Amino acid sequence: xxxxxxxxxxxxxxxxxxxxxxxxxxxxxxxxxxxxxxxxxxxxxxxxxxxxxxxxxxxxxxxxxxxxxxxxxxxxxxxxxxxxxxxxxxxxxxxxxxxxxxxxxxxxxxxxxxxxxxxxxxxxxxxxxxxxxxxxxxxxxxxxxxxxxxxxxxxxxxxxxxxxxxxxxxxxxxxxxxxxxxxxxxxxxxxxxxxxxxxxxxxxxxxxxxxxxxxxxxx
Amino acid sequence: xxxxxxxxxxxxxxxxxxxxxxxxxxxxxxxxxxxxxxxxxxxxxxxxxxxxxxxxxxxxxxxxxxxxxxxxxxxxxxxxxxxxxxxxxxxxxxxxxxxxxxxxxxxxxxxxxxxxxxxxxxxxxxxxxxxxxxxxxxxxxxxxxxxxxxxxxxxxxxxxxxxxxxxxxxxxxxxxxxxxxxxxxxxxxxxxxxxxxxxxxxxxxxxxxxxxxxxxxx
Numbered sequence: 001x002x003x004x005x006x007x008x009x010x011x012x013x014x015x016x017x018x019x020x021x022x023x024x025x026x027x028x029x030x031x032x033x034x035x036x037x038x039x040x041x042x043x044x045x046x047x048x049x050x051x052x053x054x055x056x057x058x059x060x061x062x063x064x065x066x067x068x069x070x071x072x073x074x075x076x077x078x079x080x081x082x083x084x085x086x087x088x089x090x091x092x093x094x095x096x097x098x099x100x101x102x103x104x105x106x107x108x109x110x111x112x113x114x115x116x117x118x119x120x121x122x123x124x125x126x127x128x129x130x131x132x133x134x135x136x137x138x139x140x141x142x143x144x145x146x147x148x149x150x151x152x153x154x155x156x157x158x159x160x161x162x163x164x165x166x167x168x169x170x171x172x173x174x175x176x177x178x179x180x181x182x183x184x185x186x187x188x189x190x191x192x193x194x195x196x197x198x199x200x201x202x203x204x205x206x207x208x209x210x211x212x213x214x215x216x217x218x219x
Numbered sequence: 220x221x222x223x224x225x226x227x228x229x230x231x232x233x234x235x236x237x238x239x240x241x242x243x244x245x246x247x248x249x250x251x252x253x254x255x256x257x258x259x260x261x262x263x264x265x266x267x268x269x270x271x272x273x274x275x276x277x278x279x280x281x282x283x284x285x286x287x288x289x290x291x292x293x294x295x296x297x298x299x300x301x302x303x304x305x306x307x308x309x310x311x312x313x314x315x316x317x318x319x320x321x322x323x324x325x326x327x328x329x330x331x332x333x334x335x336x337x338x339x340x341x342x343x344x345x346x347x348x349x350x351x352x353x354x355x356x357x358x359x360x361x362x363x364x365x366x367x368x369x370x371x372x373x374x375x376x377x378x379x380x381x382x383x384x385x386x387x388x389x390x391x392x393x394x395x396x397x398x399x400x401x402x403x404x405x406x407x408x409x410x411x412x413x414x415x416x417x418x419x420x421x422x423x424x425x426x427x428x429x430x431x432x433x434x435x436x437x
Contacts, residue, residue: 062349065334071391078270089386094354113281115273123263179330 041158047117050103052152059184060148066140066182073140077129081116084108120144120155126217136203137175140182142167148184168211172196175205303394305375312372318395320402328403331396335388344407356384361404362411374401 038044058064066073069086073079084107095101107114120143122128134140140147145156157163167174175196180186188195199205210216268274274282297303302317318324333342341348344361351357359366378397381387392400409417418424 062338062353064338067334068338068391081271083390085386085390090350090355092386093356093384094350112279115280118271124265124267124269125262 036158036160038158041155041160043155043158046152046154047119049117049152050114051101054151055147055153056149056151066147073130074134075131077127077131079130084114119153120159122159127219128217134181135178136171136205137178137181137199138167138171139176139180139186141184141186142174142176146184164217165212168216169208171205171208171211172200175199175203178203297394301372302398305372305379307372312370312376314370314372316371316402317398324399324402325406327396328399328401328406331392332400332403332407335392336400339385343411344404358383358385361408367408367412371401371405374404 034040058069059066069082070079071082084104087101087104088108091101091104096105103114106112133143143157147153173192173196176183176186176188177195177199205211268282270283272282273280277284299317300306300308301313301315305312307313332340337348338350339348339355339358340346340361341351346358346360361367375397377385378392378400379387379389379394388397
C-alpha cells in the first residue's frame, strides 16, 4: 500500500501550524480595521450638504460661538440645527445675492426646511444627552474635534462604545472649566490631572462605576 | 423579509439533504452567515422619531410639528408684560428689572452678550464687531447719550423684536437671559463713562488694560 501523503506534507503541516498564528492575527487585524475604521464608522468622511456650510469660516474666521446657532445645547439632549432664520440674521445683508446661498433664501421664502444631512449619528439605543456633558465641562471639541478648522463638516471620532467608555472611566482626563466648553484649541492652564480632579469634584461628576453602568446610556 | 426567509431556508438545508450533499451545504451556510452578518441595522435605526428625524407621514417632512397658532401650553401663558415684553401697564417700556440684579446675573449676561450680541456690537458695545467689519450695517455704539438714557425695557424690546437692521433674537435668547443681557449692557455703559466719584473710598484701582478700538488687547 502506497503512502497517502507525500513526504513534503510534513513540512507543509509545520508551516501551516506556524502560519496559522499569522493568518489568525491578520484576520483579526482586518476585522478590526473593518469594524472600527473610517469605512464602516464613517469617521473623517465629509458628508455632502445642500449648502456647503463652512464651520472654519463661521467659527474659526468670524469667531462665532457654537451656541449662537446651536442654542439648545446647554438645556436639551439635542444640539439643535439652527432654523433658516438664524442664517438669515446675517445673510439677509451679507452674501445676500450669492447663488451658493440660494437654497437658504428659498427655504426662508417658502418656509420649507433645508434638508441637512446628519453628520454624527449615534445608534437609536444610545440615549446621549448634550446638556449634561456641556454642564459637566465636556468641551464640544472633545468629541467633535477642531470644528473651527472644518471647511466642510465631518464626524471626528468613530463613535464606538469603547470611545465613549474611555471618557466615562477617566472623566478627569477630559473635563475643562465650564467657561471653556465651546473653546476650540483649549489648553488646560496647568496640569490637566490636577485640574481634572478638582473639576470632577466641583461639578459633582459621578463615580466611574455609575458612569459606566449600562443604564447610564442604554435604557 | 426576503433575506430572512433565504437564511432560514439555508439553515434548514443540512437537515433535509442526503448525507453526500450535507458537507457542501454546511460550507454554504457558513459562507452565507459570514456574508449576511451586520447587514441589518434595525436596532440602530428604530422606527421612532428622534429630534429632527424626517417624517414620511407629513407633507413638509417634519416630525416635530409646529404649534397650532394660538396654542398655549399649561403654565406658559406669558401674561406678565413687564417680564415678557418689557412694557408697563401703560404700554411704555419699563425702567426697572423684573428680578434683582446680582453679580451672577451680570456674569450670565456677559456670557450671553458675548455669544449673541458681540458678533456685531463687539465685546465693548461700540458696534464694530466682526460681522459689521464684514459688511453688515453699523449699529450705534451703546455709549451715545440716546442709548445711555433709554429705559431698560427699551433694550429688552429691541432684543425681542429687533430694530432697524437688527433681527429679533426672541428664538435664540430666552426672556430671563435677555434681561441678564440688558443688565450687562448697562454695566458696559457704566464702564465706559465711569468717573473717580464712582469708586468707593479706599478701593484700590487696578492698572487699566488698554483696549484697541476693536476690543482686542493692545
